[in-house]
Amino acid sequence: GKDIAWKEARTLIIGDTLFTSAASAPLSTSIDFRDQSLCYLKGMILGDGHQRITSAGGYKSEFTTKYEDFANELKVLCEKVFPLSHWHIDKIHNKITDCRAFMVVNTQKKVYYELLNIDITSISKNTNNIFAYAAGLYDAEGHTVRKAAFHLGNTNHKMLIQLQSLLHSVGVISNVRFERKLPSNKDFYQLHVLCNSSKKFAQE
DSSP: OOOOOOOOGGGOOTTOOOOOOGGGOOOBOOOOHHHHHHHHHHHHHHHHEEEEEOTTSOEEEEEEESOHHHHHHHHHHHHHHSTTOOEEEEEEEETTTTEEEEEEEEOOHHHHHHHHTOOHHHHHTBHHHHHHHHHHHHHHHEEEETTTEEEEEESOHHHHHHHHHHHHHTTOOEEEEEEEEOTTSOEEEEEEEOHHHHHHHHHO
């Protein structure tokens, strides 16, 4: 058999076998459609959605998009992830962008709390969940420039820093910086996936 010896991480090559204690086991890469879909929806709702308890005591989980086809796809996904749940699409006028938009809505308490209770800790335990969460945020708030660099903007600085840490844990390097002050007087930040990590981010 091969000799067992300590090596620096930067010297590892394809074909090396890693031995690790249970406490430092690598991130799981198991594929679980529902877990990944929940993480994707969590990213979507944080990026461009809302969760609220109405004045009448009802529960609302809402995803917003300006694309009707995407709204229909999102509704189908939500119904697969939450069996027996009812989702509908409302047409609205987005006052910020002054254009038509579509809102995918659910009013069930169970759905509300399941989405609300997905936290960074549960997302961070699985590589696929991390990329699903990042994809949700990107689909809601991101854009691509020069066919390579990925940008994601939000007023929630803490959320972007957490995303930066999650991406770093799976080998995607990014930075977060202040972009501008919005008319609402809120600070707006951008997370930029660096060019040398853009291909990995796009592939995942």
